[in-house]
Structure formats: structure tokens, C-alpha cells
Amino acid sequence: MSFKVGDKVRFLNADGYGTIISILDLSRAEVKNEHGFEEVLYLKELVLEGAQEDYQTDGSLFNDEIKNKLRADKNTNSGTDLNKKLNQLNKFTPNQRLIIDLHIEKLIDSHSGMSNFQILNIQMSHFKSFLSSAIAKKTRKVVVIHGVGEGVLRHEIRKVLDIYHPNFEFQDASYEEFGYGATEIRITN
Numbered sequence: 001m002s003f004k005v006g007d008k009v010r011f012l013n014a015d016g017y018g019t020i021i022s023i024l025d026l027s028r029a030e031v032k033n034e035h036g037f038e039e040v041l042y043l044k045e046l047v048l049e050g051a052q053e054d055y056q057t058d059g060s061l062f063n064d065e066i067k068n069k070l071r072a073d074k075n076t077n078s079g080t081d082l083n084k085k086l087n088q089l090n091k092f093t094p095n096q097r098l099i100i101d102l103h104i105e106k107l108i109d110s111h112s113g114m115s116n117f118q119i120l121n122i123q124m125s126h127f128k129s130f131l132s133s134a135i136a137k138k139t140r141k142v143v144v145i146h147g148v149g150e151g152v153l154r155h156e157i158r159k160v161l162d163i164y165h166p167n168f169e170f171q172d173a174s175y176e177e178f179g180y181g182a183t184e185i186r187i188t189n
Contacts, residue, residue, distance in 0.1 A: 024040065102147075102153060
């Protein structure tokens with residue numbers, strides 16, 4: 001499948017969608033997702049978002065049947081009522097929290113020969129994707145394990161939060177549970 005800058009795409013292995021902002025090489029593209037984060041994804045993990053005319057067929061009788069079915073489904077509220085009830089349950093799930101470890105060894109098989117800048121880009125791409133997914137799942141808290149080191153990754157994570165999500169609260173995570181190198185983020189809507 002051939003992609004170009006500006007294509008609207010959906011993610012095969014995750015919830016969400018975005019727009020291709022650059023083609024990096026034959027197998028990867030940089031995508032700005034629906035939450036405004038830029039992430040590097042493999043082209044094989046993307047699918048073009050089709051226009052409505054892509055789904056049309058030649059038989060107008062067939063198209064009329066589809067339109068009637070869609071209208072009938074729209075009028076049936078049982079599915080939406082169930083979704084509303086499930087969303088209410090999710091709203092009150094106690095201690096809902098997701099955790100990601102951004103140590104490079106946990107993210108990729110081998111990082112030998114990579115510069116610190118390349119490693120940081122991979123870690124930030126995983127962080128942005130993880131946070132985007134947590135927002136989509138309506139998760140209340142996330143913990144990002146970034147390690148102590150020189151504090152560059154911690155600084156970049158907090159900079160992204162300050163710029164793109166100024167309403168989110170964040171602080172150092174529990175030392176007893178995660179040590180010194182973790183940040184806890186409270187996602188507020």
C-alpha cells in the first residue's frame with residue numbers, strides 16, 4: 001500500500017487515527033495522532049481511512065438496502081444504552097492505573113550503535129503513544145518509569161505534559177513502589 005504526506009490513517013494494532021506528516025523510509029512514517037502527538041509507526045501498522053464513496057457498489061438496490069439497515073441500526077438504542085452503562089462503570093473503577101517502563105531495553109531488542117538522541121526519540125514515541133492510548137481508554141492515572149540517569153527523559157516527558165496537557169497533574173511516583181525514576185500522571189478531562 002502506498003502512503004503519502006497528508007493521508008488520513010487508522011492504526012491496525014491500537015485504537016486511534018491520525019495524519020501522516022512525513023515518510024521516514026520505506027517502512028516507517030511519522031504520524032500526528034488524534035491527540036496531537038507525533039509518533040513513528042511502521043507502514044504495515046497503518047491503513048488508509050477510506051472515503052464513503054470507496055464503499056459504494058454498483059447496484060443501487062444494494063445501496064438502498066445498506067442505507068435502510070444503517071437507518072434501522074441508528075434507531076436501535078439498545079447498543080448505545082449498553083455502552084452508556086459500561087462507560088458509567090468505567091468512570092468509577094477504583095485505582096485505575098496503567099504503567100509503562102521506558103527503559104530502552106524494555107522497548108526494543110537491541111540499541112547498540114544508537115545515539116542518545118535516537119534512543120530518546122524512541123522512548124518519547126512510546127511515551128506519546130502510551131499516553132494517547134491511556135487518554136482514549138479514559139484511564140485516570142498513569143505511571144511512567146523513566147529511570148534516574150541525567151534526567152533528560154524525565155524533563156522531556158514533563159515538557160510534553162506542560163505544553164500539550166497543562167490540565168494534567170503530575171508528580172514523582174511513589175518511591176516505595178517505583179524508586180526515584182518514575183512520574184505519576186493524573187489524567188483530567
